[in-house]
Amino acid sequence: MRMYSLDNAMDLDELDAWLKRTRQAVEQPLAYTCELKIDGTSIALTYEEGLLMRAATRGDGITGEDVTANIRTIRDVPLRLRPQALQSDITDRERIEVRGEVYMPKSSFERLNALIEAESAEKAEGSQPRLFANPRNAAAGSLRQKDPLITAGRDLATFMYALANPSATGAQGQWQLLDWLRQAGFHVNPNIAYCTNEQEVRTFCEQAINTRNDLPYDIDGVVVKVDSFSLQRQLGYTAKAPRWAIAYKFPPEEKTSILRDIVVQVGRTGVLTPVAEFDPVLVAGSTVSRATLHNLDEVRRKDVRVGDTVVVRKAGDVIPEIVGHIETLRPVDAREWQMPVECPSCGSPVFKDVDGVAYRCASAECPAQRLERLGHWVSRGAMDIDGLGPRIIDNLVEAGLVRDVADFYNLTVEQLSTLETGQLKYARQMSPQKREKIGDFEQVPELVGELVASKLFDQIQASKEQPFSRVLFGLGIRNVGKTVADLIVNHFPSADELCQASEEQLTSVEGVGPVIARTIIEFLQTPDNLKLIEELRQAGLQLRQDVSERKPQTLVGKTFVLTGTLEKYSRDQAEALLKQYGARASGSVSAKTSYVVAGESAGSKLAKARDLGIPILDEFQFDKIIASGELPD
Numbered sequence: 295m296r297m298y299s300l301d302n303a304m305d306l307d308e309l310d311a312w313l314k315r316t317r318q319a320v321e322q323p324l325a326y327t328c329e330l331k332i333d334g335t336s337i338a339l340t341y342e343e344g345l346l347m348r349a350a351t352r353g354d355g356i357t358g359e360d361v362t363a364n365i366r367t368i369r370d371v372p373l374r375l376r377p378q379a380l381q382s383d384i385t386d387r388e389r390i391e392v393r394g395e396v397y398m399p400k401s402s403f404e405r406l407n408a409l410i411e412a413e414s415a416e417k418a419e420g421s422q423p424r425l426f427a428n429p430r431n432a433a434a435g436s437l438r439q440k441d442p443l444i445t446a447g448r449d450l451a452t453f454m455y456a457l458a459n460p461s462a463t464g465a466q467g468q469w470q471l472l473d474w475l476r477q478a479g480f481h482v483n484p485n486i487a488y489c490t491n492e493q494e495v496r497t498f499c500e501q502a503i504n505t506r507n508d509l510p511y512d513i514d515g516v517v518v519k520v521d522s523f524s525l526q527r528q529l530g531y532t533a534k535a536p537r538w539a540i541a542y543k544f545p546p547e548e549k550t551s552i553l554r555d556i557v558v559q560v561g562r563t564g565v566l567t568p569v570a571e572f573d574p575v576l577v578a579g580s581t582v583s584r585a586t587l588h589n590l591d592e593v594r595r596k597d598v599r600v601g602d603t604v605v606v607r608k609a610g611d612v613i614p615e616i617v618g619h620i621e622t623l624r625p626v627d628a629r630e631w632q633m634p635v636e637c638p639s640c641g642s643p644v645f646k647d648v649d650g651v652a653y654r655c656a657s658a659e660c661p662a663q664r665l666e667r668l669g670h671w672v673s674r675g676a677m678d679i680d681g682l683g684p685r686i687i688d689n690l691v692e693a694g695l696v697r698d699v700a701d702f703y704n705l706t707v708e709q710l711s712t713l714e715t716g717q718l719k720y721a722r723q724m725s726p727q728k729r730e731k732i733g734d735f736e737q738v739p740e741l742v743g744e745l746v747a748s749k750l751f752d753q754i755q756a757s758k759e760q761p762f763s764r765v766l767f768g769l770g771i772r773n774v775g776k777t778v779a780d781l782i783v784n785h786f787p788s789a790d791e792l793c794q795a796s797e798e799q800l801t802s803v804e805g806v807g808p809v810i811a812r813t814i815i816e817f818l819q820t821p822d823n824l825k826l827i828e829e830l831r832q833a834g835l836q837l838r839q840d841v842s843e844r845k846p847q848t849l850v851g852k853t854f855v856l857t858g859t860l861e862k863y864s865r866d867q868a869e870a871l872l873k874q875y876g877a878r879a880s881g882s883v884s885a886k887t888s889y890v891v892a893g894e895s896a897g898s899k900l901a902k903a904r905d906l907g908i909p910i911l912d913e914f915q916f917d918k919i920i921a922s923g924e925l926p927d
């Protein structure tokens with residue numbers, strides 16, 4: 295059964311709104327079980343005939359990673375369930391899937407980082423130790439080790455709180471289930487409360503904020519669950535989370551720091567993004583020193599100036615963000631920041647977008663843009679050449695071996711193997727998230743070497759087989775993401791046909807508006823881009839998608855109505871995806887409607903579908919249909 299995420303309440307007002315919503319939905323006062331939201335990594339443990347058979351991470355909620363060998367090394371995970379727990383309605387043979395959180399205590403996390411630092415100092419002078427950013431990352435990283443002995447040496451612990459099929463235990467609600475889990479031999483967090491009214495829930499949340507720092511492990515909120523399983527069933531699930539639970543998130547921790555500089559990072563399409571650099575501060579468990587300021591308007595709105603004392607926090611407890619500045623601490627000489635008039639990477643003039651807030655370097659030769667474009671080409675959704683990380687690409691460009699994406703296909707094993715691995719020249723211009731990612735890379739040897747080079751070579755060659763839709767996405771045309779690329783290729787299955795397409799023909803594709811159509815035409819009218827496409831053709835890339843790859847017409851005769859907001863698709867895109875399989879999309883529900891796809895905040899159409907007894911699908915089921923073209927059973 296799927297492992298869901300949780301919806302968040304970012305403050306007490308949002309919590310109140312959820313309490314009210316659930317109460318009204320079931321038309322009765324409710325009892326809740328409140329638990330701490332453990333900031334670790336989720337785990338699902340499968341027991342068969344009482345024995346631990348398998349442990350999996352959450353992954354995408356359907357498929358996780360098998361970490362059984364590693365989980366077995368965690369002392370508080372029972373390898374065998376206590377027999378008294380099995381005496382209830384569970385038959386011996388039944389499979390039980392227990393869910394919870396693996397975490398690393400704060401003190402163990404600090405010890406681990408100190409150890410990594412000491413070991414790295416011993417090994418190589420001056421090399422950067424690869425420290426874990428916070429206990430959550432340390433727990434997840436330790437759990438996913440290839441060698442269980444390493445996991446065994448890390449001090450991991452668990453709190454379990456759920457069952458895939460909880461009613462099998464005989465428990466009527468969450469509170470009783472926690473009791474069953476304890477009896478079965480699991481660690482259950484002791485800081486829990488059974489609340490019979492909403493005020494008690496609020497009090498529990500407020501108390502949790504106050505005790506948060508005294509706990510030996512990290513928590514990032516409180517999970518409030520409607521206690522009764524039958525009412526949980528009645529409330530059901532949205533596309534991504536149960537309606538019967540909510541994660542009340544603590545207000546983000548805020549710290550102050552001194553803004554030292556605002557630098558500019560140049561993106562793939564030439565957009566200049568201001569990035570704040572400030573003195574390192576520890577916020578919400580990790581040290582940060584950079585945060586994106588998004589664009590000039592944002593810099594003005596927040597009115598931050600170099601030298602200011604700025605307030606820093608993490609949005610969603612992950613991405614660093616500048617909240618604003620403290621006016622009384624502003625130095626007298628602090629000047630307003632200006633967008634550079636020349637690109638910091640190549641010196642070309644910078645233009646303001648006519649229809650937006652972005653400033654752009656329009657030069658196709660800009661090295662920073664080139665690196666981003668090359669990186670996009672090899673990325674997962676495009677050619678998926680995972681060996682070509684930013685360091686290698688940087689060095690290929692530096693060595694003059696690669697200028698555009700077609701050059702990857704002329705590289706020889708020898709050229710790759712003698713490549714030096716050095717510092718990133720353009721790292722300063724990269725986004726904070728990307729820099730963080732690179733910081734996590736393995737320490738690379740001086741030269742790439744024969745073995746890695748031939749693997750890289752093979753990966754590059756294999757990427758020639760990627761379908762045309764990925765090539766199109768990989769070209770990095772502005773506004774052409776993966777979904778749009780798929781939609782376009784379905785109508786224009788080859789580069790030649792696409793090059794001939796007029797603006798009207800392009801906008802007639804569902805999901806493609808005039809803005810996208812114009813950027814595509816602009817791209818395809820630029821001689822350098824046409825030359826590049828020609829070079830890719832010569833190199834043997836797929837510039838046409840076989841007609842047989844067009845979707846099978848499995849949904850002919852079916853009418854779908856979409857209502858509410860889907861998380862991943864706009865209404866147009868979702869309809870277009872269904873139409874690929876021959877389905878019809880309609881705007882209103884009637885007896886002829888085959889299915890209603892209901893997203894977030896679905897309204898009257900959903901109610902009507904219920905009245906008429908029309909099958910209702912959530913986004914998850916919709917995803918499955920458009921991936922396979924098959925209807926649910």
Ligand code: AMP
Binds near residue numbers: 541
């Ligand atoms: P999120 O990943 O922010 O959507 O939050 C959902 C995750 O919170 C779940 O996948 C669990 O791993 C985690 N979690 C931590 N503590 C609890 C708890 N007491 N009850 C439910 N989920 C929890």
